[in-house]
Structure formats: structure tokens, C-alpha cells
Amino acid sequence: MTTDLKSAFCEACQADAPKVSDEELVLFMKQLPDWAVISEMVGDTAVLQLKRVFKFKNFKDAMAFSNRLAELAESEGHHPAILTEWGKVTVNWWSHSIKGLHKNDFIMAVKTDELAK
Numbered sequence: 001m002t003t004d005l006k007s008a009f010c011e012a013c014q015a016d017a018p019k020v021s022d023e024e025l026v027l028f029m030k031q032l033p034d035w036a037v038i039s040e041m042v043g044d045t046a047v048l049q050l051k052r053v054f055k056f057k058n059f060k061d062a063m064a065f066s067n068r069l070a071e072l073a074e075s076e077g078h079h080p081a082i083l084t085e086w087g088k089v090t091v092n093w094w095s096h097s098i099k100g101l102h103k104n105d106f107i108m109a110v111k112t113d114e115l116a117k
Contacts, residue, residue, distance in 0.1 A: 005031050005110040010076050019100040028106040035109050048101045049094040050109050054116050059086045068115055078104055
């Protein structure tokens with residue numbers, strides 16, 4: 001198992017793909033200190049997600065980041081929830097097909113951090 005998220009790549013995620021184990025969750029979160037694991041209701045199901053709020057000096061910068069993130073997501077074929085507001089962007093990653101967290105979500109969170117630099 002590759003645990004270094006910066007050198008990992010997303011893989012196709014099907015409905016029968018495994019969710020991250022508790023051990024993987026601990027290892028991966030050590031590489032994402034600014035992210036939180038939350039539980040959000042998606043329909044009638046509680047789904048674990050990664051969440052981070054990015055701060056910006058104005059709406060224009062927040063929107064530019066959102067657009068760059070949208071391009072990254074499209075290129076990877078993996079799409080987050082993005083909430084753009086004045087001075088901040090909230091990003092949630094999770095895998096819709098498995099209704100939870102897959103290694104891809106952690107890889108994309110690392111890529112999102114890199115994009116914000």
C-alpha cells in the first residue's frame with residue numbers, strides 16, 4: 001500500500017471499491033493536517049467526507065481558486081463539493097460511488113493543497 005499521497009495517482013473507483021480502513025485513515029490524515037473528517041448526510045445516508053476551508057483576501061481570488069480546482073477535478077475525473085464565498089472556499093471530497101472515503105479523496109486533498117499554494 002502506497003501511503004505517500006503526494007506520489008500517488010487516482011484510480012477508477014467503482015461501487016464495489018473498498019472504503020479506506022481505519023488504519024489508512026489515520027496514516028492519510030497525518031499528511032493532511034488542515035483537513036477534517038466530517039460526517040454529512042447525503043440523502044438518507046451519513047457519509048464520511050474530507051473538509052477544508054481555504055481563506056482568500058477577496059471574492060475574486062476565491063473564485064479564481066475555485067475555477068482552478070474545477071479544472072483539476074475535471075482532469076482527474078473526480079469532483080468535490082465546492083462552496084465559494086467572499087474570502088473563502090469550502091471544499092469537501094468524498095467518493096459518491098461508495099458513499100464514503102476512498103484513497104482518491106486523500107490524493108485529491110493533497111493536490112488541492114498544492115493548488116492553493
